[in-house]
Amino acid sequence: MIAQIAFVLLLATASFFIFKRFQFVKRNILLGRDVQLAGEPSQRWSTMIRVALGQGKMFTRPFAAVMHLILYAGFIIINIEVLEILIDGLFGTHRVFAGIGGLYTFLIATFEVLALLVLVACVVFLVRRNAGSIKRFTMPELKGWPQNDANLILITEILLMTAFLTMNACDYQLNQIIIKDASHTYVSDAAFPISSIWSGVLEGSSQNALHLIERFCWWFHIIGILAFIVYLSYSKHLHIILAFPNTYYSKLQAPGTLNNLQSVTNEVKLMLDPSAQVPPPPDGPQRFGAKDVNDLSWVNLMNAYSCTECGRCTSECPANQTGKLLSPRKIMMDTRDRLEEVGRSMDASGGEWKEDGKSLLRDYITEEELWACTSCNACTEACPININPLDIIIDLRRYLIMEESKSPESITVMFNNIENNGAPWAMSAMDRDQWRNN
Amino acid sequence: MSTELKVKTMAECVAAGEVPEVLFWVGCAGSFDDRAKKITKAIARILQHCNVSFAILGQEETCTGDPAKRAGNEFLFQMMAMQNIQILQGYEVKKIVTGCPHCFNTIKNEYPGLGGQFEVLHHTQLINQLMSEGKITIEGGAFKGKKITFHDPCYLGRANGEYEAPRELIRKLDAELVEMKRSKANGLCCGAGGAQMFKEAEQGLKEINVERTEDALATGSEVVAAGCPFCNTMMTDGVKHFEKEQSVQVKDIAELIAEAADL
């Protein structure tokens, strides 16, 4: 009974924190501007199924893809067991589904095999990430918290899987001792193909000790999972959830398309024809381009929360490969960090947005980074969950140009040429068709 | 280079009571850059040879606004775009072929939102169609058996998903198409896009075009084929950087076809 009360309290506390954190993240994402999204829902669903569910873009790097697939599938499937844990915890039962017999044996056996695979994949990832041989894992933007975040989650997963297998190992050993005792929920030995192998270490333990270890692992497993969900929202592991809406809302137009700013369209129309009828701006005058996170669209902000920090974008970026400061991954990480900062300060001042003298532009992302981009779309192509760092880069450039008139000198010259001669160079429009004549 | 070029402007066509089917959007590089003008002529020769009814805007053409937009100057972009759309609509243009993937991308993807709906083709797409229809034939052309590698322009490839048209053309040259280690969706940018063409590169360890030229040279090809005047400049500079201009040529696909077909 005490255990049941403790379990309910645990569940309630965890749910409270999970709810609060998800509210926080949702509120932050909705600080972004609204956007008109082109395309049909059917296209969106199929993108989501292909890219997020089917992991379609992961397979450009087959080794990592297979390992990740094991983690992904393993984790989801093993967590079916959480359902049983919840029921057992609430009603004080033990392995409540064991009654379904053969199927249960099969399921638990499958979970065990998957748990082992997940364990192996986590160890491989841990070694691979820390061995220092893969450049995208050793870049400056990963120093400190991002690196620890990645390791922490891998270690947690290893511990959770170990707890799961140990719990089963105890049940296997109990099977050997008290196979006929009515108080013991009997699960066929066949359910424990993995844990039985190493349950030898528990051999000779008393029935009590085995019960104790089994209980400990059970609690560790469920506390671990709940903590994992809370932690998720602070971590790059939010992608486990956000990858789905993120791919659903990803851009459907040809990747080369940049949006046309409606506010500019209205002004240009008036400039070309002062009598033109244009709709008034929706909610008062807005900045052109983006200086801070709330000038970006909510899709950009969701992108930032979804980023897994895998660095595939950066490793394909021509600017980054040739030693420039720009890293598209850092663009996403900066956006998220700034958004979290804004969110926290809003919470501290009762939900109000207060100027803090800082902004995404310059305090996080420098002009030098922005001007290194060739708009080549290698980053958007590489991202396994369709994140678009280029959108943010362009919006920040727009602010620099249209609000601050700040650009490298040669870019200003190019603008002037286009304006005056209709070409980016200082060439006369009269000479445009000269090529015909010689 | 036997045929004489007879290219008319839209205005000239109107005066002569003609209605061309296709507008050839030359682009700024193709109009003003000496190297790129050769590509423009090759395209025009091919169109003329295939009896495509086409014209150019001539002095009425202006920048599409692509470099302005990508540098963040949305005002300037939309000004250029709306003026161009007005002119194109004035001539009731339906179909456009561009000599540059940047113009192609902008007119195809960004003009519709501002009211300019056109059917837009990149020159490699149109030439490929013309060849498939048998309007140009190449027999034992100048590039037969030669190794040619193709550098995917970002704004044709990744930006618009066209990887095959240029490759089919290279195969039609009877040449050996050798892929670089990074190609198609994984292709590496030449370094010119996003208005980089008009500024110095930011501080770094290497120029992007040098990095890309290494890929191209590693294929051992005699010809680096391009489909964009800006890529062409960047790759040509890259080849010069490695002092390989004697043994490796950088050419637009249109030039290769025109040369092989002896136009």
Ligand code: SF4
């Ligand atoms: S679009 Fe810009 S940020 Fe993205 S890969 Fe290309 S150069 Fe890098």
Ligand code: SF4
């Ligand atoms: S933006 Fe995409 S590719 Fe880049 S680090 Fe984030 S998840 Fe990885």
